[in-house]
Amino acid sequence: MESTTLSPGDAIEARCTKCRKNVGHVILTLSEEGPLTVQCNSCAREHKYRPPSVAKKPATRRSANPKDAERKEWETLRPSMNSDAARVYSMTDAYKVKALINHPLFGLGLVQRVVGSQKVEVLFEDGKKTMRCK
Structure with missing residues (x-):
């Protein structure tokens, strides 16, 4: 399995704090652990990198009534x-x-x-x- 190295300017999916969605971002700064700041492709806001959130399972009903x-x-x-x-x-x-x-x-x-x-x-x-x- 290949490990990909990230660099500033690369595209990455992240959770946007303004859009409140998982959308495409561009990496602005990096640290040894990973991206530090990113820019949202939808709203152009620069913010701290947040990994994409996992979709929640829909609630199941125990009994209809x-x-x-x-x-x-x-x-x-x-x-x-x-x-x-x-x-x-x-x-x-x-x-x-x-x-x-x-x-x-x-x-x-x-x-x-x-x-x-x-x-x-x-x-x-x-x-x-x-x-x-x-």
Whole structure:
């Protein structure tokens, strides 16, 4: 593999501080380590050499909608739920994990976890809701 020696006047790709892009530059001064100052071919600005930046990977989505995962979880658990065994929801009652409740607005729900001393997280068909309890 050949090593190329750089000299003033050579073309090099660098990150322009004004254009904020990787563009062609001309080397103005050199040191033993590499280019010191360069001149941008686009805007003609002279600045310290900055190596070209690497393109970032596009962000990947974990899930299109968190409600979709909750809805799938509901669909898998629903056949095992007995609506006759569900207690009518009341803020003054205490609930344990895996307890079935029947809410007048949200319908049948399953207590997923106890959040603090007076709240529970309940999975309903529409998604998870944090409900107040005793």
